[in-house]
Amino acid sequence: MIEALEFEFMRNALAAGLLASVICGIMGTLVVVNRIVFLSGGIAHAAYGGIGLASYFKWPFLPATISFSLFAAMLMATVSYSKRHRADTVIGVIWALGMAFGIILIDLTPGYNVDLMSYLFGSILAVPRSDLYIMAFISVTMVFLVTYYYQDLLAMSYDEEFAKIRGVSVKKYYFGMIGMLAVAVVLVMQVVGLILIIALLTIPPFIVEKYAKSLFQMMVASSLLGAAFTVTGLWLSYRFNITSGASIIMVSGVAFLISLIVNKIRFAGSEM
Amino acid sequence: MAIIEIKNLDFAYNREVVLKDVNLTIQQNDFVAIIGPNGGGKTTLVKLILGLLSPLKGTLLVDNKSPQKASPCVGYVPQDVHMNRSFPITVIDVALMGKLDPKQRWSRQSAANRRDAMAALDRMDMAAHADKKIGELSGGERQRVLIARALATQPKLLLLDEPTASIDTKGREDLYKLLKKLNKDITVVVVSHDLLVISRYVKSVACVNKSLHYHNQAEITGEMLGAMYLCSVEEVCPVELVGHGLSHREAAQHQEEYR
Incomplete structure (x- = not known):
């Protein structure tokens, strides 16, 4: 691993992975405790529509993709906020439509083809420095927002009705959280890919949830765990010459299975 | 003095009438049981009182204010079954939620708030569990923590929605005894199915099944x-x-x- 760091692209990949772990550790905690994993999958996939728009109309990539995924995310948030039981169906529809829309637009774009694989798995080994700065900027913004609104986010996530009664504007925070999720997902996705985002968003928080005693602990521990998965995955990818995104996910998946088995043994007999 | 005053209230979900011409006055220091069949509108009534829903017609005053304005002085205890048990939160942090002030930012709660929350837990005999994770407690213990959270708001009115759903018979009896004790200085309204147990503790009964009948006596x-x-x-x-x-x-x- 040490000799691998002599290459600048490896250093950048490591930095990108660590930043993605922090962003996903924070957002993933909120996603897991609010049970909006499906919704975040929907946002990530629907964002492909934005990529299609950007390439067809020759719009600048980031603004176009972020606007489109924010639009899709707000639609999903509206449905999931008012009609909880119908939400997953509608999210599924937006998920599929967004992707189809993107693919058709890319088909229609003359002479230009975005590689679907790089959207799915990203290109963590080819991360330019400018992207690292953007990711660092979102991480810092996110840490600030989550700290500043911690009590309100906690109250909303734990008991929405009680939060409302205490005067927390739950609606504002719900839409704010999903908006933040949409921005984070798009920005991190173009670096590490859609599949890795969903893995980092869900696996570390899920493993940590049983042990953490507060949302804050869960966010910190998820970020650290995500970082450990990223470093291990990158090392395996370098050592055995395999796709980096996929190997990070495999490491996370194995850890996930181990944690399931450990929980089974630890909590055997009790109501889990 | 009346703490809850409902006049000619109608409520409907998408044209399906749930409550029709409801009139109810609950005096301060009353201990009211709200009973009625499932789907009869009990929970809807609770949500109206909390200001989470708005009536279609009629007026509803809590502590002579609109429910939205009055909600900070209402201690609400939700049904435990709706709560996420694996949520990463300790008992003291749940109780502290009762001190939540949306105008106050940053993550730490003040020492005074912590003392209040601790006192509320102590009142419910849960202070010893303060640092445990909420999921480690039994159903009855969790319910006590939720009541402590409601007490931490220093409420004039305690409103409980089926507090005994996850508690055994012995635990139910204890819980109602506790509510009776709290009733010395707080008005208590409890939605319940435990018809027989509850009639020994409450002062009056409101039956809700689309319409509402108030009986100023405990017997059912x-x-x-x-x-x-x-x-x-x-x-x-x-x-x-x-x-x-x-x-x-x-x-x-x-x-x-x-x-």
């Missing part, structure tokens, strides 16, 4: 059941009701009238 009569549940007295409770001078046949006729 067969007549009330017939009107409210539309099922035979034997099904609801076999023994005690017969003592109220209502034969099963009469009760059955009663329910026919209401159909």
Whole structure:
């Protein structure tokens, strides 16, 4: 691993992975405790529509993709906020439509083809420095927002009705959280890919949830765990010459299975 | 003085009428049981009082204010079954939620708030569990923590929605005793299915089944059941009701009238 760091692209990949772990550790905690994993999958996939728009109309990539995924995310948030039981169906529809829309637009774009694989798995080994700065900027913004609104986010996530009664504007925070999720997902996705985002968003928080005693602990521990998965995955990818995104996910998946088995043994007999 | 005042209130979900022409006045220091069949509108009534829903027609005042304005002085205890048990939160942090002030930012709660939350837990005999994760507690213990959270808000009115759903019979008795103690200085309104147990503790009963009937006494009569549940007295409770001078046949006729 040490000799691998002599290459600048490896250093950048490591930095990108660590930043993605922090962003996903924070957002993933909120996603897991609010049970909006499906919704975040929907946002990530629907964002492909934005990529299609950007390439067809020759719009600048980031603004176009972020606007489109924010639009899709707000639609999903509206449905999931008012009609909880119908939400997953509608999210599924937006998920599929967004992707189809993107693919058709890319088909229609003359002479230009975005590689679907790089959207799915990203290109963590080819991360330019400018992207690292953007990711660092979102991480810092996110840490600030989550700290500043911690009590309100906690109250909303734990008991929405009680939060409302205490005067927390739950609606504002719900839409704010999903908006933040949409921005984070798009920005991190173009670096590490859609599949890795969903893995980092869900696996570390899920493993940590049983042990953490507060949302804050869960966010910190998820970020650290995500970082450990990223470093291990990158090392395996370098050592055995395999796709980096996929190997990070495999490491996370194995850890996930181990944690399931450990929980089974630890909590055997009790109501889990 | 009235803490809850409802006049000619109607409520409907998408044209389906749930509550019709409801009138209810609850005085301060009352201990009211809200009973009625599932789907009869009990929880809807609670949500209206909390200001989470708005009436279609009629007026509703809590502590002489609109429910939204009054909600900080209402201690709400939700049904435990709706809560996420694996949520990463400690008992003290749940109680601290009762001190939540949306105008106050940053993550730490003040020492005074912590003391208040701790005192509320102590009142519910849960102070020893303060640093445990909420999921490690039993159903009855969790319910006490939720009541402590409501008490931490220093409420004038304590509103509980089926607090005994996840508690055994012995635990129910204890919980109602506790509520009776709290009732010394707080008005208590409790939605419940424990008809027999509860009649020993409450001061009055409100039956909700689309319409509302308020009885300024604790006893639950067969007549009330017939009107409210539309099922035979034997099904609801076999023994005690017969003592109220209502034969099963009469009760059955009663329910026919209401159909």
